[in-house]
Amino acid sequence: DGGITQSPKYLFRKEGQNVTLSCEQNLNHDAMYWYRQDPGQGLRLIYYSQIVNDFQKGDIAEGYSVSREKKESFPLTVTSAQKNPTAFYLCASSPGYRGQETQYFGPGTRLLVL
Amino acid sequence: AQTVTQSQPEMSVQEAETVTLSCTYDTSESDYYLFWYKQPPSRQMILVIRQEAYKQQNATENRFSVNFQKAAKSFSLKISDSQLGDAAMYFCAYRGGGADGLTFGKGTHLIIQP
Numbered sequence: 547d548g549g550i551t552q553s554p555k556y557l558f559r560k561e562g563q564n565v566t567l568s569c570e571q572n573l574n575h576d577a578m579y580w581y582r583q584d585p586g587q588g589l590r591l592i593y594y595s596q597i598v599n600d601f602q603k604g605d606i607a608e609g610y611s612v613s614r615e616k617k618e619s620f621p622l623t624v625t626s627a628q629k630n631p632t633a634f635y636l637c638a639s640s641p642g643y644r645g646q647e648t649q650y651f652g653p654g655t656r657l658l659v660l
Numbered sequence: 661a662q663t664v665t666q667s668q669p670e671m672s673v674q675e676a677e678t679v680t681l682s683c684t685y686d687t688s689e690s691d692y693y694l695f696w697y698k699q700p701p702s703r704q705m706i707l708v709i710r711q712e713a714y715k716q717q718n719a720t721e722n723r724f725s726v727n728f729q730k731a732a733k734s735f736s737l738k739i740s741d742s743q744l745g746d747a748a749m750y751f752c753a754y755r756g757g758g759a760d761g762l763t764f765g766k767g768t769h770l771i772i773q774p
Contacts, residue, residue: 589762594760648707648710
């Protein structure tokens with residue numbers, strides 16, 4: 547089945563620790579995105595990537611880092627510089643070309659700080 | 661920067677009735693895309709419907725339709741014959757003509773009363 551997978555479903559972070567959230571897609575999509583969702587809020591864009599080895603900051607990139615070494619994978623690292631990391635994190639992908647702008651989402655990862 | 665406003669934090673409708681969710685947006689672009697996503701308690705984001713700004717015809721997907729008023733920058737979602745499975749958070753989202761992410765509203769919690 548084609549789709550987007552995120553792991554783990556739940557992640558716990560200790561103070562001062564970096565953690566990495568996984569996002570994999572087998573839809574052959576060029577573009578991938580990371581969003582953060584806080585209670586009572588819509589999603590906010592953290593980072594996005596249109597092609598391999600290239601990515602851009604979104605609206606709330608501080609305290610986060612990404613890499614795009616493979617078309618299928620777009621991992622997100624939440625660094626110790628992110629002071630309020632508790633949130634629900636959603637990864638998305640899209641074909642990335644005109645006429646195919648719809649983004650499809652993974653099931654999400656809930657990050658909690660211990 | 662683009663903004664998306666959903667003025668109804670919560671809406672309630674009787675099963676089989678029709679309900680309309682409101683969304684307004686602010687942009688200086690002429691080429692853009694609008695989306696409605698549904699987020700049930702599982703928190704999976706599911707595309708409901710999309711609209712290209714250059715199309716004058718309102719999009720329709722089965723029981724879901726939109727009223728797109730480009731001059732007024734309004735993009736409402738109408739759900740006909742509401743079903744219990746329609747209960748969810750509904751998010752309106754905007755995407756500009758460039759290659760970046762989505763801008764989301766804060767969502768409307770839709771309650772379906774049996």
